Amino acid sequence: MLSRRLRQLVRLVVASLAGVVVASGVAAGHVRFVTDTEDVGEALQFLADALTDPVNAVLLGGGGVGVLVAIVVYLQIEPFQRDVEVFRDVMTGYSDLLSWLLRLGFGLPLVGAGFAGYFMNPVVDPVIAPPIARLFQIGLGFALLFGIATRVAALVGLLAYLLALPVAPLLLFSLEWIPGFLAIALIGSGRPSADQMFKRVAEAEGTFYGRIDPIHDAAGWLNEKVDPYEQYVPLIIRVGMGVAFAFLGLFEKLLAPGMALSVVEKYNLTAVVPVSPELWVLGAGLSELALGVAIALGFFTRASALTAMFVFTLTLFGIPDDPVLAHIGLFSLASALLITGAGPYALDNYIGASKPSAQVEEMLGRSGEPSD
Structure with a gap:
């Protein structure tokens, strides 16, 4: 049994990493909605220059390793197991809506x-x-x-x-x-x-x-x-939303750095988080791409969908002239995944992330609440 202090540390690490992903969402909106520039930039040159910058490489590499370590540790000790189980059952109760x-x-x-x-x-x-x-x-x-x-x-x-x-x-x-x-x-x-x-x-x-x-x-x-x-x-929503999200990260940010950099400049995003504009674009694009792949594969589906919802919400507040209606479809798909979970053919089904506990089912059954 791991100590209470270690559990608290893991919770802090997970929360911090989630905060980094959400913060990058300020630049992760639909770039074409808020910029007039037609210059997409030289994608390969941009990626080569940005990724060979030592500071960018250390920050991105460290962030990626940190996320992987947090996932492995979380799967081992599951510090929020009871909370997640109850959350699943509550959300599943909204299936009729x-x-x-x-x-x-x-x-x-x-x-x-x-x-x-x-x-x-x-x-x-x-x-x-x-x-x-x-x-x-x-x-x-x-x-x-x-x-x-x-x-x-x-x-x-x-x-x-x-x-x-x-x-x-x-x-x-x-x-x-x-x-x-x-x-x-x-x-x-x-x-x-x-x-x-x-x-x-x-x-x-x-x-x-x-x-x-x-x-x-x-x-x-x-x-x-x-x-x-x-x-x-659930499979259609998950794969469709994941592909759409990854597509935006790849083709609106990483492969169109000129447009993405113009958004960073227009809204002075480097004043929000003091890193280079190139790192802003890389962070937003890679986060969006990784989140889309995770959703499409059904990996921590509800957590990934919840993160996507925070990204959309933060984008709307961080970029005031981003059209709200343009995000409602993706927002509703993310909300639907909170209800349905991963569905068939998902990684969650192999790591136990979509299986309600018998304890929660028994608890809800005793209280007279529906468990499906």
Whole structure:
């Protein structure tokens, strides 16, 4: 049994490392949203110069080693085991609201994009969003918000994104639309939703609407086809969000240092943490890339998702003109992972990070609270 002092030390190290990652999030927003520069810079030259700087190498190397040591030690002594177990069970209890969370997370940005005049991403040329496209987004967004023909609306949105992608390649910087639409299409409307309300009325004995309802049978057929795949929703959210996050770290920071450095200069971020601008960009890009890979692989999924949420929140406060709507989709995916956990095909399933304890299940069962 390790001493109490050692446990306290580990907690301090873990908290400090988390603080470093979160601090780097100030520069980890969507760079293209807040800079007008078109100069992406020389990526290879930037990386070579920045990584061969002794100070940068020591700080980055030391930080990486520190994170690995903290993870190994944490897995050995699990200082927050009880807290994590209870947190998992509490979050899992919100599973019935998962669809509502995702519908809000992707319906609101669609409505906002329609009224603002862009197509799904603020940096996409407005010519892609003529009046008909703006009305389309507003209508689709309200369909998701109210839960009307939810699965069909999500599939239509996914198709629209994929068709627009060759015309507007900058949509790649909003990859979260793909897992978002897919997850909503698989999980359905849930509650509260108009779909659920109409279904209940149609199924109730003696209702007039039940006799004239034109879509109840068709919706039932679609639900039967899709329902078996609902179990893969956590996997889709996890991989989709992880890839989107890693993509931003790689292509908005590490491979576009000119743009990222302009953001550091614009907001005087070196006054927040007194390191070189190059280290700011490296720290933000590598943190975003590592966090995305961890989420995609399902490694400490809930902790990684919670860290991502802190990064988004800190970005919104640290960069005041960063468009809030542009982050809601990623924020909702991270929130969904807090509820679902890693799902299938995740590293968490091999290290025990997604398994509730029998003690907690028994405790919740005695108190009458649901454990699922």
